[in-house]
Amino acid sequence: MIINAPAITLLLVSFLILLIIKVPIAFSLGLSTMVTALYLGIPPMVIGQQMVKGLNSFSLIAIPFFIIAGEIMGEGGISERLIKFSNVIIGRLRGGLAMVNVLASMFFGGISGSSVADTSSIGAIMIPMMEKQGYDKDFSVNVTITSSTQGVIIPPSHNVIIYSLAAGGLSVGRLFLGGFLPGVLLGLALMVLSYAVAVKRNYPKGERFSFKDGLKISLESILGLFTAVIVIGGVTTGIFTATESAAIAAVYAFFITFFVYRDIPIKRMGKILRTSLKTLAMVLAVIATSSAFGYMMAYLKIPALVTETLISISSNKYVILIIVNMILLALGMIMDMAPLILITTPILLPVVTSVGMDPVQFGIVMMLNLGIGLITPPVGSTLFVGCSIAGCKIEDVLKSLMPFYAVMFIMLLLLTFVPQLTLFIPNLIMGQ
Amino acid sequence: MKAIKKILNLTSNLLEYIGMIFLVAMTLIVSYQVFSRQILNTSPRWAEEVSLILMIWFGFIGIALGVRKGIHLSIEYFVSLLPPSLQKIIIKLDQVLVCGFGLFCAVYGAKLVKATGGSTLPATQWPASTSYLMVPVCGVMIICYSLAQIFGIEETTEENNELTSKEGVEL
Amino acid sequence: ETPETNAGSDDGSNGETIVLRLADTHNDGYVTVEADREFARLVEEKTEGRVKVEVYPGAVLGDEKATIEQAQFGAIDFVRTSISPLSEFNKELGILMLPYLYRDVDHMFNVLDGEIGDDFLESLEENNLLGLTWFDGGARNFYNTKKEVKSVEDLKGMKIRVQESKLMMDLVTSLGAVPTPMAFGDVYSALQTGVIDGAENNWPSYFSTSHYEVAKYYTVDEHTRAPEVILVSKMTFDKLSAEDQEAIKEAAKEASLFQRVEWAKEEAAAEEAVVAKGAVITRLESNQEFQDAVQSMYAEFGAGYEDLIERIINTK
Numbered sequence: 001m002i003i004n005a006p007a008i009t010l011l012l013v014s015f016l017i018l019l020i021i022k023v024p025i026a027f028s029l030g031l032s033t034m035v036t037a038l039y040l041g042i043p044p045m046v047i048g049q050q051m052v053k054g055l056n057s058f059s060l061i062a063i064p065f066f067i068i069a070g071e072i073m074g075e076g077g078i079s080e081r082l083i084k085f086s087n088v089i090i091g092r093l094r095g096g097l098a099m100v101n102v103l104a105s106m107f108f109g110g111i112s113g114s115s116v117a118d119t120s121s122i123g124a125i126m127i128p129m130m131e132k133q134g135y136d137k138d139f140s141v142n143v144t145i146t147s148s149t150q151g152v153i154i155p156p157s158h159n160v161i162i163y164s165l166a167a168g169g170l171s172v173g174r175l176f177l178g179g180f181l182p183g184v185l186l187g188l189a190l191m192v193l194s195y196a197v198a199v200k201r202n203y204p205k206g207e208r209f210s211f212k213d214g215l216k217i218s219l220e221s222i223l224g225l226f227t228a229v230i231v232i233g234g235v236t237t238g239i240f241t242a243t244e245s246a247a248i249a250a251v252y253a254f255f256i257t258f259f260v261y262r263d264i265p266i267k268r269m270g271k272i273l274r275t276s277l278k279t280l281a282m283v284l285a286v287i288a289t290s291s292a293f294g295y296m297m298a299y300l301k302i303p304a305l306v307t308e309t310l311i312s313i314s315s316n317k318y319v320i321l322i323i324v325n326m327i328l329l330a331l332g333m334i335m336d337m338a339p340l341i342l343i344t345t346p347i348l349l350p351v352v353t354s355v356g357m358d359p360v361q362f363g364i365v366m367m368l369n370l371g372i373g374l375i376t377p378p379v380g381s382t383l384f385v386g387c388s389i390a391g392c393k394i395e396d397v398l399k400s401l402m403p404f405y406a407v408m409f410i411m412l413l414l415l416t417f418v419p420q421l422t423l424f425i426p427n428l429i430m431g432q
Numbered sequence: 433m434k435a436i437k438k439i440l441n442l443t444s445n446l447l448e449y450i451g452m453i454f455l456v457a458m459t460l461i462v463s464y465q466v467f468s469r470q471i472l473n474t475s476p477r478w479a480e481e482v483s484l485i486l487m488i489w490f491g492f493i494g495i496a497l498g499v500r501k502g503i504h505l506s507i508e509y510f511v512s513l514l515p516p517s518l519q520k521i522i523i524k525l526d527q528v529l530v531c532g533f534g535l536f537c538a539v540y541g542a543k544l545v546k547a548t549g550g551s552t553l554p555a556t557q558w559p560a561s562t563s564y565l566m567v568p569v570c571g572v573m574i575i576c577y578s579l580a581q582i583f584g585i586e587e588t589t590e591e592n593n594e595l596t597s598k599e600g601v602e603l
Numbered sequence: 604e605t606p607e608t609n610a611g612s613d614d615g616s617n618g619e620t621i622v623l624r625l626a627d628t629h630n631d632g633y634v635t636v637e638a639d640r641e642f643a644r645l646v647e648e649k650t651e652g653r654v655k656v657e658v659y660p661g662a663v664l665g666d667e668k669a670t671i672e673q674a675q676f677g678a679i680d681f682v683r684t685s686i687s688p689l690s691e692f693n694k695e696l697g698i699l700m701l702p703y704l705y706r707d708v709d710h711m712f713n714v715l716d717g718e719i720g721d722d723f724l725e726s727l728e729e730n731n732l733l734g735l736t737w738f739d740g741g742a743r744n745f746y747n748t749k750k751e752v753k754s755v756e757d758l759k760g761m762k763i764r765v766q767e768s769k770l771m772m773d774l775v776t777s778l779g780a781v782p783t784p785m786a787f788g789d790v791y792s793a794l795q796t797g798v799i800d801g802a803e804n805n806w807p808s809y810f811s812t813s814h815y816e817v818a819k820y821y822t823v824d825e826h827t828r829a830p831e832v833i834l835v836s837k838m839t840f841d842k843l844s845a846e847d848q849e850a851i852k853e854a855a856k857e858a859s860l861f862q863r864v865e866w867a868k869e870e871a872a873a874e875e876a877v878v879a880k881g882a883v884i885t886r887l888e889s890n891q892e893f894q895d896a897v898q899s900m901y902a903e904f905g906a907g908y909e910d911l912i913e914r915i916i917n918t919k
């Protein structure tokens with residue numbers, strides 16, 4: 001292998017400097033690629049070509065559809081319904097509202113793949129509600145933000161689609177199914193922890209519902225949750241592709257929100273599209289330029305170099321997987337999910353597959369890992385949103401957040417070292 | 433100054449509407465594709481290719497709009513540690529760098545469109561350069577929007593103010 | 604570590620090693636990639652180390668179409684590609700993929716290694732490319748989940764997955780089946796759930812995709828042979844010395860002979876493997892009936908190239 005050390009250094013160092021001086025990530029990727037191409041004398045047209053190539057993928061079109069569907073549902077009153085529904089199921093226990101918070105996020109995760117969207121819509125209702133019933137502010141925020149990371153793992157998740165693209169076109173259906181059990185397990189673990197804290201801090205029990213009310217609430221919210229069924233059913237049976245089922249889900253969400261729920265007027269669609277457009281602009285910009293950056297990494301054979309280096313440190317599977325997780329955790333503390341998935345997948349996937357890890361399993365491990373990054377300082381968008389809703393400082397919640405981090409780390413270790421947790425369901429439904 | 437601002441706002445509003453139309457069009461085309469395959473038992477050959485072109489164009493519109501609206505992700509942490517006067521200088525430098533990338537996209541994007549005019553897309557038989565058309569266009573828009581920022585002409589449409597404040601309350 | 608010099612700025616006469624890049628979409632270990640490496644080895648040997656070829660397998664530099672474009676700009680130097688995407692650059696190449704055009708693989712290579720093939724390789728010059736040699740891409744055959752297909756009649760009404768190209772879709776339509784374009788990765792589960800009834804591909808892909816598990820009826824009709832080529836960027840080639848140019852051409856020819864032999868072995872191995880796993884292979888006594896069914900396609904796609912088609916058919 002021929003290694004061009006100056007070019008590799010130029011690419012990576014210029015990228016880091018640009019990141020540090022707050023150049024938008026998308027442009028940092030583009031500019032560092034540009035400088036390296038000029039240095040190497042590669043025709044710069046290739047960068048434009050690769051940016052287009054990054055967007056030129058049919059499965060990518062699922063992302064706008066999922067984001068629109070999530071946005072319509074979030075605006076159109078699904079959050080309230082999911083909270084009520086969760087309340088019917090689990091509210092009566094001690095610390096009921098905390099567990100309702102987790103369960104509602106689990107359901108919300110079946111509609112939206114965004115942890116920030118979950119925290120801002122479920123959290124905006126739950127945090128004040130919990131405080132009113134005597135829960136401490138820090139605990140309310142802790143439960144809200146940690147449980148919202150389920151949305152990234154539980155299908156559908158647009159970050160999973162980004163991973164499938166970055167991994168060279170892995171089956172979205174398998175990845176979706178693979179996230180199901182880990183997402184639910186994470187939710188259950190958080191519920192157990194919430195219960196334990198609730199008992200210790202003596203939080204109140206929640207309300208009970210009459211059978212009739214309970215049934216009505218359940219039916220209404222199940223109608224909304226059916227979007228998830230369309231997506232997962234469509235993708236795993238092969239009746240629809242991921243993209244097609246995402247489009248159907250968007251149309252369905254539109255229909256349910258404006259013709260069944262009718263909480264908001266149809267003219268709000270303009271605002272919904274505008275908000276979706278903003279989210280998409282961020283995500284797609286990063287996808288485009290990281291495609292060019294990825295090209296340059298491949299051209300300089302950086303992924304192969306990293307694999308060789310890591311394997312030379314240790315050939316022990318467990319050591320390698322721990323190192324990979326530590327790299328992801330460290331990066332997750334300072335960077336957002338989408339760019340991290342796009343940049344690190346081509347580098348780290350060959351490493352983990354070389355020690356025998358399944359790419360689908362690695363995808364879900366990566367999702368949880370970067371999900372933890374969303375709730376860790378110094379850069380954690382979900383943590384920020386949660387604190388701003390509750391009106392508290394980040395340092396106020398950090399101390400009591402530790403047990404929640406612990407639960408997530410244990411889940412991360414389990415997912416890393418027990419492949420069956422991820423692979424059992426996809427293998428069962430879609431074959432080996 | 434006012435006139436420039438007006439024109440820039442006009443273009444960004446226009447881009448926003450085009451983007452929204454593209455989003456709706458993609459949804460309809462893909463839904464039609466499912467309908468056609470499941471019910472009519474034929475698969476329209478153009479559907480995938482056209483929705484892909486819409487996706488690419490939409491993506492590049494988003495990149496340019498993101499510059500105007502300042503919504504691209506960046507790592508603010510390190511700069512926030514510096515004194516405010518230094519922060520200001522760095523922000524200007526960032527805007528110049530973004531402008532530089534816009535220039536790069538405009539120049540080499542145009543070359544790319546020219547270079548790929550000779551081949552075709554498989555289903556529609558449109559020129560392959562159709563996919564690349566938005567690279568130079570987006571480049572030019574990035575130049576305009578980042579120059580506006582360098583000279584302090586930020587976007588402040590009423591609609592935008594209303595939007596952000598509303599979001600703040602509702603969340 | 605060898606110092607690297609870039610092809611774009613090197614005239615090849617200053618005694619340094621020239622590093623050139625070859626892009627392939629197949630994964631490492633695949634027959635064509637092995638042949639790419641053999642090509643790289645031969646180039647280095649024949650130029651006495653003056654030229655080194657780095658192979659980039661697994662589509663890391665982009666799909667076939669993207670890498671062809673990069674060779675046009677001079678960003679990369681060699682591309683291994685099927686002629687299918689190449690025909691979007693040079694329409695005439697589409698003729699070589701007409702259904703049931705060749706009697707067998709030997710017929711095809713007699714055409715390609717002769718004057719007709721040479722003309723095609725050179726004709727890419729107007730695209731800023733140069734073809735070096737032909738690889739075997741195998742023959743594509745239909746397979747389905749339902750029954751043994753022995754005649755055109757048996758195919759009628761079946762939903763067959765094809766690539767999104769007009770030629771392939773028209774082929775399936777001409778045979779009375781329903782073409783269904785679909786991403787390659789979705790085919791297995793679509794076959795399994797009955798969303799489609801069948802698909803078509805060559806032996807090694809039928810085996811490696813495990814499609815034989817869900818669609819066990821494989822009919823050897825050999826409807827399409829899409830040969831593959833090794834291209835060189837004209838920008839790169841023009842910068843090399845005449846001696847190195849000649850060495851590269853020779854290396855390509857030798858590597859292609861290696862590829863064809865290995866490909867044949869791969870096909871035989873794949874056939875043996877799928878049969879062992881229960882696939883039902885149907886060999887047609889004659890595919891004349893299939894040929895007749897697609898005659899109208901020759902009129903449409905071959906318009907203006909009647910003489911060429913005649914010459915191909917008459918090649919011994």
Ligand code: NA
Binds near residue numbers: 157
């Ligand atoms: Na989700």
Ligand code: NA
Binds near residue numbers: 333379380
């Ligand atoms: Na973080």
